[in-house]
Amino acid sequence: MLAFVLRRLFQAILVMLVVALVSFSLFRFVGDPISVMVGQEATQEDRERMRQELGLDQPFPLQFAAYVGRIVQGEFGISYRVGRPVIDLIAERLPATLELAFCAAIFALVFGVGFGVFTALRRTRFSAKAIMTFSLIGVSLPTFLIGIALIYLFSVELKILPSFGRGQVVDLGVWTTGFLTVSGLKSLVLPAITLGLFQMTLIMRLVRSEMLEVLRADYIKFARARGLSDRAVHFGHALKNTLIPVITIMGIKLGSLVAFAIITETVFQWPGVGFLFISSVQSVDIPLMATYLLLVALFFVTINLIVDMLYFIVDPRLKSGAALARH
Amino acid sequence: MREASTALPKVSLRQKLHKIWDSDIAYSFRQSPVTMAAGLVVILIFVGALLAPLLATQDPFNPAGLNLMDGKTPPLTANEFTQNVYLLGTDDQGRDVLSTILYGSRASLLVGFAAVGLAMLIGVTLGLIAGYRGGIVDSIIMRIADIQLTFPSILVAMMIFGVFRGVLPVQSHATLAVPVLILAIGLSDWPQYARTVRGVTLVERNKEYVQAARVIGLAPLTIMIRHVLPNVLGPVLVIGTLGLALAIIAEATLSYLGVGVPPTQPSLGTLIRIGQEYIASGEWWILLFPSLTLLALALSVNLLGDWLRDALNPKLR
Amino acid sequence: MTLSSEALLEVRDLVVEFPTRRGVLRAVDQISFSLKPGEVLGLVGESGAGKSLTGTALIGLLEPPGRIASGTVHLKGLQINGLPPEELRKVRGRRIGMVFQDPLTSLNPLYRVGEQLIETIRTHLPLSEAEARQRAVDLLVEVGIPAAEKRLDSYPHEFSGGMRQRVVIALALAAEPELVIADEPTTALDVSVQAQIIAVLKRLCREKNTAVILVTHDMGVIAETADRVAVMYAGRIVEIGPVRDVIKAPRHPYTKGLMGSIPDPEVEAERLTQIPGSMPRLAHIPKGCAFNPRCSFAFDRCRTERPPVRTVGSGSVACFLDEAQLTGEARS
Amino acid sequence: VSFKMARGQDATTMDPHAQNSGQNFNLLHQIYEPLVHRDNDAKLTPALATAWKITADPTVWEFKLRPGVKFHNGNSFNADDVVFSLTRAMGDKSQMKGLLTSIEQVTKVDDLTVNVKTKGPNPLLVNDLTNLFMMDKEWSEANNVVNSQDFNAKEETYAVRNTNGTGPYVLKVREPDVRSVLAANPAYWGKGQFPLKVSEITYSVIAAAPTRVAALLSGEVDFVQDVPVQDIARIAGTNGMRVNSGAENRSIFFSLNTGDADLKFDTVEGKNPLADLRVRQAIDFAINRSAIQKVVMSGQSTPSGTLLPPGSDGYTKELDAITPYDLNKAKALMKDAGYEAGFGITMHCPNNRYVNDEKICQAVVGMLGQIGIKVTLEARPMAQHSPQIIEGAIDFYLLGWGVPTFDGEYVLKFLYHSREGKGAYGSYNPKYSNAELDGMIKSLATETDKAKRDATMAKALKIAKDSLVHIPVHNQNIAWAMKANYNIPVQTENTFFIKYVDVK
């Protein structure tokens, strides 16, 4: 177990290092690193001094090491666009995105798994086929259009849910949350659905096909032959086995939620980091872009780390190292 | 000896066609009205896009051919200034919606196919190598795939656009849009193919027919291409069809985020982006028709992919 | 065959069909047999002859689109085909146990062996958790798993193939069924382990007076274990009878060919008897006797008319050749 | 009552002197106040100054300040603050300094009197002061914001996110690009003079136009300041909604780089096609202004022939004569100029600043295509557009220009005078240079003889118009959409004063 965790951790760090390399290259070769640090109006001497201080006259690996060192200490540079430390900008916006991604993930998981199981068990039923086809619409229209359509339906026509923003948020010091107020929770509904719909569809189809596969397995046939009830067979035996291959993929799908939040945040004027990222791309705000990249990677890696642990807990075969190689 | 070779039955084209028609896949296709409808839609859109210059009443790429006064003409209604009538109306720039859809499908299909093609090329090659070689090569390739998975296509595309904006002169932005989209989507989607191909290759590699080929002394490359590759194409095709729909939508999304194809060179995505501004204003046709086209295209491709997945899975038959 | 009152299982004209695009395939074609309590019936025949399907049809686990098209299955007088699913489920496991070929895949890898046992026991018997656990331990002891108490908490992958198959047998016998259907229970195992498994199965069934339908390719296993044997070819039972008779004096030409094909370690023959050709695919079963294209005795009637099953001596056979021809040929 | 409003763009900074931008003033007017302001009817009204006049010395203006005014932090407002604020606005980093170039010195006469001495006579000084906000000297010193924020350098100062004005509302929450919350100032001097019905303002930014409209239609906001023109009819037709519209004091036009010998963004080598007047005329003729008005603007604009909006000093009907759409003439001119085969050029366009800015560009791209000019369109947010204009880095672009002083000089000074530096004369001039015109423009600032000044202005405006350095398209309309229980009339500068808002 420990070795497994360590290896995963090591891989996660490796991923982060590569991402750091990408973001460093952005800094080094696209943006002007000096301007990042001191702002564009600094004098020539300031720049030269800075150049030496930063070791930009040093070989690339050393520079990269220094960059990683700065990142680890939370120094991400200063935004070109607004002139404030990137870390502050992100910290202000992160709670919004994380709460949105969290709700979307829960939505995608609950409905994805639920519908997946349903459509697998009732494969030939009309309702299952209808869900399957309908779910395709979720991946056949761009997210932004679905978002706008939802706004017009639920906000303008039905007037039951807010159309933009986070509603009332509660400031808990380092974290502002929308979970503690009614309007905050209501505001989460539409964006979370919009963001989660795509992943939900994917998870649902994945669960369905895995479940169909598992339902054909010998141990399921044997479980039936033992006279177990349908419930025990479907939810006791089949579902658990289905989830094992599905978990990995779900990790990947959910891990990219933060990145996908860009679109949802634009449509719903959700004050999160994705929104920030859009403006930074438009204004070539390299420090922000680079930091966002790291952030998305970090989120992805963390989710996958958690998923791997989960994997480990669910599948006893892993503990004995029988199937250590996960591919 | 001689007679033996001549005794081999000649298979006529007719028989071949009949065999294809009679095959299980073709049969399951014929058995599913939904799939056939989806196939028809895809073919229609395809032909429409291919023949756009012939079918379209105007070339929306050529600004000289447009008359702004034609703008916002409702479908099948005479324009109040020019008295022109358009089947699906015109957009805010006076472009015939039908023509823009035809041309727009071209851009979308181009991006979709090229991106999926690129992703497939990279993914299948790397997946084959990783699966067949194993060991450290495998580890390296799969770790790279893991890293790539960290970044979904929109993020990669936006990054590339962001960087290009920073380093390249503006004039090139418009011309670069399509290649960058292809590159971005292609680059971010390959791990799926690589993973699948690698998985299948790992299985196939240990099958006895591959060992038999090794005993014969065939070179690894020959074995990979002749023996392993045909066996991985099935699943790859399935991911490919589904990926195609996703790529087309990714293109639309990037247009919405302002980093896609420029509005003067419509793709289905830009058309929808333009149209969504009119969602409440009464000019419904500007949004509706491109959206329906995209929906029909993506839905059909997805349905075909779904069908293919089931049809190629012997266990589901 | 008559419906005998003392029969445990009575199968009458059972037909299993698969509707496909090219017409309906008859995988099991009007087979009939019966089984007395405690009796072991061997079911042999070429791969694809319909042995497994017969087994799964009996316990109502045919996978759609496969279905029992006609015929009846009576268990102690109760017709079990066509029972509502919930009733059928109660028969399964409780009154008919099943053992499949591959012990590797028959057990759910994610649950402990004990969990799977207790779950099965409690589904069918009104026992408390603790009682069920005790019973599970007893069962493992019975099938010869050492340190049963401890092994209860192991996962299937921690067992060897032979041990797993014992667990599977324990599971099949958990609720003391009256009939066990064992579908090639030893094919996936080594020769030495195979002997052990067969021994366990035989011993338990004898002790509990459980009837067994033993599906296998291995005539040796049949010879050693079964009381009677049924030979299937292309979905039909071509011959059924006491095991000694069928092996020593097969009547049906197919049975004869089959017996001749088995290389006998005792005898050193230059060539084996070989049945020319191969078994027809389901979609192309010839008219008349299904075996006729491969049969050296076939005559016109065989090609047009289907031979009925008739009693010959102590067994039954479906062949037009008369008694003298049948036995005479067998002697040569 | 609590008043919720939404706009597509946020103010870029809270520092009142950092940027000369209507966007910012819109919010700042609720918090800070100028000496004199222009009310809903575009009339100059006393704000922090109760009276102003030119003293006997024609170069000295005297301002009488309002007594008893307190800043939000409780400090009282006096002449020191005025001297401080004007000096600050004239500072190096301030982008407001262009409005104050004529000022030589600001002096305190007594606590409530300030004299402003100009370099020459400047009869129009007050017109320049309507968006010039008064800051608290002590507060600025205490918070180290004595100098204005250097906006282009993205300087971050205390004043960027914090305010201390005298205005009717106090900034409570500031989340840039998200929302600002303002509460009524209990100590406001204008209590009793204005309705002041609104007790709290939530100013939300909703960039996506459909979402913004949806927010209004769903009742989540009371007021949307920038309504997409295509949605006006729908909103106006909705029960309980109202749309007020009127001409904005803002002209939309294309600017052409006539100054460079060769252009960076064209396909013509070694030559600048835009330097040729005939090409500019061809472009002028090729633009179908009425089509733009009808189709792109849904009628919400007035085609124009000059950059000076109606109602400003210097405006005449003849000046505003619209160039007729004439393709043949345009083609002939292109042929004359030797560009019968046309040429390629990149047009830069903001996509979030003016009403349908990008669409206007797109329409013009099509129109120019008809005379062989193949235009590549590059649209981007205003935040990137405007610095490049000031830098002179682009050749052919769309711009909008409001005239807060309601005087032609404002247009001439920034858009036609030769470039003299950032924020100063000619800072938005696409490198056009005409010495004669420069002289006339400079003289306008100090000319006190109204008749003479009018004559010079008319001449200068004519020269400017004929130069076609900027090709006018139209004056855009403002449309404000609101719930029907409000009836807020539009203000020509697209700025609105919540203190005037009445609720039904």
Added chain:
Amino acid sequence: MTAAAPKPEASAPLLTVDGLRCVFDVSKPWLNRVLEGAPKQSLQAVDNVGFSIPKGETFALVGESGSGKSTIAKMIVGLLRPTEGAIRFDGTDITKIASAAEMRRLRRRFQMIFQDPYASLNPRMRVDTIIAEPIRAFGLLSDEGAIAARVAELLRLVRLDPADGVKFPHEFSGGQRQRIAIARALAGNPEFLVCDEPTSALDVSVQAQILNLMKDLQAEFGLTYLLISHNLAVVRHMATRVGVLYLGRLVEVAPSRQLFTTPRHPYTRMLLDAVPDLAMTGRQRQPVQGEIPNPINPPAGCHYHPRCPLATQRCKQETPAPRPVGDGLIACHAVEEGRA
């Protein structure tokens, strides 16, 4: 064909295997080893195996699953590198061949038939392409017509219709597929065939067909077989000599008849006992005790001692060396000591 090849001396065996050893590294990943203090682990799949096969004869290897039969086969055909030992084919040690050209020349002289007729043919290739593959790979024929003719000939050789060449493998039954696999193996004109459980996936009746075919081919072309099987009846029927493997070691090698009539090694006897046979109807067999030990941690001394009724203290400590007994070899202390 091989008939034309000069007849080698009867005394010179075609294939000689000497001191063959194959060790697999089955350690856990490095990190696990470090953290859990687990040692590096290896699996001796084949341990000091030696035998030789004269031309035209059939040598059979028997043993339970995991005893190393396939590993030996793979080493012989070059799919695996032996850790140690020599494989001499017609006098050349193929483990020492460095040049690819020489390897290729040698390669065509031996071929392999695999166990599973379903997996050993590429499902996407036509049968004639499959059979022609060695011909093309070895460059035996270049003319397409000649290749087609040869393929037809091969198909007829394995009693299939040449017209079947255009079909795909899935259109054939298991027995027919195995024939196709044999045809492919014969396409390279080999002298030596390794048959790794060629019939274990087949039915007895089909098995009889294949075994008869193999015997016919051997008679016709003087082929040499290495037959691998765990089915003793098949081995008895086919082999001239038999080697019995237990956990990677050869415990007994003897002429077929001798082995089946007078098995010496206790394991061989157990194996023979375990075979249920038709004659035993109704008789109660004494099932063997115990199971095959884990090959990663095989018992010390004689691997078989935990299951052996004759085991002594010596068996637990000392590994018995193969000793010639009669016409064969036996590695057993009990036999040596005359206790069995």
